[in-house]
Amino acid sequence: MRSYDAADMTASSTSHIGTHICTDISLAYSVDADDAFMFHALRAGAIEASGLTFSHRREHTAALNQLAIEGDADVVAVSLGVYPAIAANYQLLPHGASVGRGYGPVVVAPRALAPADLAGLRVGIPGLTTTAWMVLRLIAPAAIGVEIPIAPFGRIFEALAAGEVDAALLIHEGRLLYPARGLALVVDLGEFWLAKTGLPLPLGVNVIRRALGAPLIARVSAVLRASIAWALANRPELIAAIAAEDRGDKALSDKQLIDNYLNLYANQDTAAMADDARRAIGVLFSEARAAGLLTAETAIDWAP
Numbered sequence: 001m002r003s004y005d006a007a008d009m010t011a012s013s014t015s016h017i018g019t020h021i022c023t024d025i026s027l028a029y030s031v032d033a034d035d036a037f038m039f040h041a042l043r044a045g046a047i048e049a050s051g052l053t054f055s056h057r058r059e060h061t062a063a064l065n066q067l068a069i070e071g072d073a074d075v076v077a078v079s080l081g082v083y084p085a086i087a088a089n090y091q092l093l094p095h096g097a098s099v100g101r102g103y104g105p106v107v108v109a110p111r112a113l114a115p116a117d118l119a120g121l122r123v124g125i126p127g128l129t130t131t132a133w134m135v136l137r138l139i140a141p142a143a144i145g146v147e148i149p150i151a152p153f154g155r156i157f158e159a160l161a162a163g164e165v166d167a168a169l170l171i172h173e174g175r176l177l178y179p180a181r182g183l184a185l186v187v188d189l190g191e192f193w194l195a196k197t198g199l200p201l202p203l204g205v206n207v208i209r210r211a212l213g214a215p216l217i218a219r220v221s222a223v224l225r226a227s228i229a230w231a232l233a234n235r236p237e238l239i240a241a242i243a244a245e246d247r248g249d250k251a252l253s254d255k256q257l258i259d260n261y262l263n264l265y266a267n268q269d270t271a272a273m274a275d276d277a278r279r280a281i282g283v284l285f286s287e288a289r290a291a292g293l294l295t296a297e298t299a300i301d302w303a304p
Contacts, residue, residue, distance in 0.1 A: 009151025025212075025220055028057045028075035030066050031151060032172040033258050034243050034265040038077075038096055038206075041230040042223070044241075048087075050223050060151040060259035061171065062127025064298075069129075074209045075220065079200050081288075082130035082283060084298040089210055091217065091303040095225050096206030099277045100268035104201045105132035106175045108183040109167040110160060114188045118143040126150045131203045134288055135189045141291065150174070153249040157181055161189070171203075173261050173302050175251055197287075199280040202273075206304050218304045228271050 014239070027042070029035040031304065036059075041047045042054050051207050059067065065082040071089050077085070077096065107115075107123065119142035125133045133145055141203050148156050167186055170178060178185070192203040206224065208217055231238050239262070243253045249256065269277060278294055281300055288294045 012057045014152065023051065024053050024055060024095040025075060026057070026073045027075045028059060028064055028073040029206075030061055030064060030172070031058050031247055033242050033261050034098055034204075034253075035258055035269070036245065037231045037238050037262060038224075038270065040227050040238055040241060041227040041234075045232050046234075047223070047226050050219050052219065052223060054223075060126075060149045062147065062149055063278050065127060065129040068207060074212060075203060075206060077206050077226065079127070079130040079132075080205050080284070081134040082129040083205065083207070084285065084294055084296075085129070086207065087298050087301065090207035091210055091301050093206040093208055093221055093224065093303050094273050095221075095228055095271060096204075097202060097269055097273045097277065098204035098265040099273070100190035100193070100201040100203055100264070101188055101269075102194045102200070103188060103264060104135075104175075104193065104203060105169055105171045106178065107136065107167055107169050107186040108160075108178045109186050110183060112184045113167065113186045115139050115192075116165060118186065120144065121166040122146050122160050124148040124156050124168040126156075126169065126171050130171065130195060130283075131201075132169050132189060134199065134261060134284070134293060135193060137293055138167055138287055139187060139189070139192055151248065153247065173257060175275065176257060176260060183191075193280075193284075197280065197283055199283060200269075200274075200277050202277050202284065204278050205273075221303050227272075231266070232271060235278055238262075253276050 043056055065078050068076040068078045068086045073181055118140035121143060123143045123145055125145040125147055127147055136187055148159055150172060159165050160168050190201045209276050238254055239258050244260050285298050
């Protein structure tokens with residue numbers, strides 16, 4: 001399989017090779033374990049790609065959201081919170097989601113705090129367009145967000161230790177590591193959301209560019225669905241492959257940590273977004289509009 005760098009990340013292109021049509025699809029997704037899990041089969045050539053070729057670009061969450069805002073990839077793993085800003089150009093894919101069922105991103109601090117105590121405090125956040133920040137503003141609207149990208153992984157913990165921020169909003173594997181760093185839980189966003197709505201918390205979604213057209217969208221969607229199915233069927237192999245990656249922190253190579261994290265965010269909700277998680281998207285956007293975080297309704301439009 002050909003490997004690609006950032007220079008390859010242009011709109012999809014179609015070229016004729018002999019009598020076959022080869023279509024290049026640009027993928028962009030994060031360095032965290034659940035995204036690596038979803039797309040590994042494609043990177044490794046483990047599944048039939050239906051005549052398509054896929055380029056791969058990996059970025060931190062806020063950069064992926066911005067990439068989608070700019071329309072610079074065909075398929076992007078984004079925060080659900082950014083979807084209202086990109087809905088004109090992208091459809092939601094019905095697979096590839098990260099859903100918290102009574103758990104989710106966490107706010108932590110060096111000392112015990114209640115959620116109400118976050119008013120006026122500086123909270124390190126993974127990005128202004130993330131779902132986690134949208135939900136935290138429903139909980140603590142007077143918190144002051146300080147954007148600290150999740151890569152390098154340890155940067156948010158360094159900011160806490162240096163007093164650059166008073167608390168931190170942790171997504172991805174960071175939510176599993178904070179106790180070992182002596183930090184106190186302020187609030188689990190997934191617990192808050194379940195108590196408030198009775199629904200799971202949809203966090204990350206895959207989106208696909210509308211301009212590809214319906215036939216190609218259906219082909220790409222089917223291949224991505226197969227990649228996720230392969231991963232779920234070959235989980236031990238995937239854990240070993242993810243552990244072997246250099247993701248900038250030795251803690252992220254721990255197989256037990258990866259296993260625990262995939263239990264949370266790479267599961268049957270990833271294979272196919274359940275009805276309650278789909279309903280929760282509309283509820284989240286409605287709550288955000290009521291709080292003044294969104295200005296208009298967002299059409300929730302699903303690719304096949």
